[in-house]
Amino acid sequence: MPAEGPSPPSIQPLGDSALRIAAPNPALVRHAILAAPPAGLLDLVCGHHTLAAIFSPGIDLARAAAAIAPALARQDLAPCHPPRTIDIPTLYGGPSGPDLLPLASSLGLSPQALIDLHASASYTVRFMGFAPGFAYLEGLPAQLRVQRLDSPRPRVPAGTVAIAGPYSGIYPADSPGGWRLLGRTNLTLFDPLAASPTLLQPGDRVRFIPTRVPTP
Template sequence: MRIRRAGDAALLVETGDLATSHRLNAALRDAALPGIVDVVPGEHTVLVTADPAACDLDRLAARLPALPLPEAAAAEAAPVEVPTVYDGADLDEVAELAGLSREEVVARHAASSFTVAYLGFSPGFGYLTGLDPVLHVPRRDSPRTAVPTGSVAIAGPYGAVYPSRSPGGWRLLGRTDLTLWDVTRDPPSLLQPGTRVRFTVREGTR
């Protein structure tokens, strides 16, 4: 574990792997250490922001390596199910790139065991690891200016669901009515780092 200063009010912890990032994120949130403002896990890092007036960053940096890390509790929780109509605009193109039929693409995507690696790009947008390697196709050469809310997509080794209408270059496999981001919910994001996700085939798939 390598810890570096990130400006005057944050530490960047290089964990080396996704599982450790998730466990450190959970440990910091459970510990509720004085002065910590936010914890932002990434795939191989955790950014810890703090109030310098209430937290000595050097002391915090010295304390982090000794912080007990919990087991991956999220792995024991039931996965979030995402009912999906597989009728996306890029489904045929993904099938061609992967050398599969449309039906095989759907079957492989729905059979993948996903985990939220981290959140980014837009509120509630979870980068999902665990995509079947056969479906690792590149992003579109030309991004769309507007991807509809609820679009189920893939790009490279990741899967995702667009929580709101936004530009995007991921390849669209289908759509879901599941609400991923709701400001009236606590927390607003349905997906959290470490959450397991499973896509299910909904009626209407072509």
């Protein structure tokens, strides 16, 4: 795993049709590459420490790596939209958050203390992924850092608020999921017919607002 710090981005093959670029801030590298996208580029996806440049199959990866090398040398581009703050009304616990009680118990917290910790933090969208409209939210209090489940649940309902590792997140649609489930919101996280299909975008600030009933 790459270390955090000022080391320059490194490029390696990721399978036979993609490159893996390790960088301290993948989003900035993404902007730099998109300013002059190389031939055959299909997708440019950020993760926490790396981004993947996915190409049409059959690409010469050595040539593709050479084509994006100049973009990696310059990281002077800034994210392109101003941060917004988005409130997420959340019903914690009960059937909406089946992991709240066992997690509170294993962390030595009362359920209310766990809710207060999760809802009092201020989060930032670091990157999108996992599922359409799913935002990885940084800012989870250190006490709440827990591992994901050993085996994912086959189905987690849409709107479920969850935590795993250093992140919180919200499942935009019913899907399999390995995170610990704390509660649920009624907000729509992903609408593929909207001009902007995702409620959240990288850089957005997010707050969870505890409610008794999820509000539409």
